[in-house]
Amino acid sequence: MLRLILGIIAGLVAAVFTVMLVEMVGHMIFPPPEGVDVSNPEQLAAIMHEIPLGAKIGVLVAWALGIFVGGLVAIRISKRNWTAWVVGLAVLAMGAVTMMMIPHPLWMMVATPLITVLAVVLTVRLFGTRAA
Template structure:
């Protein structure tokens, strides 16, 4: 049980940092225009309306890759415990972040919301599955 909790916690941290890194890369590929205040909801809604499809896709990819990485690490750490249960925690937190994004900035396209709610769970479970398979093969 302890390894499952540890795996879920570390997986959550890994998911968070992965999302930050992918979104940082996105800002380099698609830099926001000058004068946009990220703390201002109206500015962010305006920015979202101006972003090209690729920039929006990179945000969704950040969520999915973050959930996958979090699930993978959670699965590695949880080992024989409950790797899938550990992987669900990062996925649920990514999905909670998507819900928060939907509530705070409803200007996001609907496809982003749908993808952000549907894709993190299978991504995290796939990460945990790969981690358990990799662990079995190294024994």
Template sequence: MLRLILGVVLGVLVGMVVTGVVEGMGHTIFPPPPGVDLTDPAQLSTVMSKIPLEAKVAVLLAWFLGVLAGASTGNLVAGRRAWAGRIVALALFAFSAWTMWMIPHPLWFMASAPVFALLAAFAAERAFGRPRA
């Protein structure tokens, strides 16, 4: 049980770090429009329509890689128990759902985010969630 808890905690941390690093790289490549205060929720909701498609895809990629890395870490630390990766994937998706709720995103983005999270969780489970025979 301790390995499962440790796997979940470390998996969430790894997932958040990977997501942050990849999002940061995306924001570096595709910076927000000049003069936008990224700490102001009102400005964030209006700027979403001005952000290029590539920047939004970079965020989806960051969320996918974050769930993949986090769920994989959780599974491996927990002794290849798939429940750790599933819990990590659910927690990381909850964070992304909260982000989409706080900052309005396009409909295609909100429909794609759960699909990418599920694909990443499935890949992590197939790779590291089951003991190999």
């Protein structure tokens, strides 16, 4: 049981760290307009229509990589494939909260759950444990 809890917690930490790191790189590639605080949801909501497509795709890539890395960590520690789903659903929930706070385009709202499923399935296929 301890292994399961540690796996899920470590997977969540790895996922959040990965998302933050990839989004930070995205901000270097697509810097926000001068004077915009990217940690302020109101300011981001005001400029969402100005954000380049590449930056929006970068956010989805960050979430997918976060799920992939977090799921991998969770599986490796817990030795259970389903822990990758816990991590994936947690990242999906965080994405949903973000989308409620900051209006996102419809295509991003549709793509997010699809990317979540694809990232978890890929993680489990590549790194999942085999049933005896």
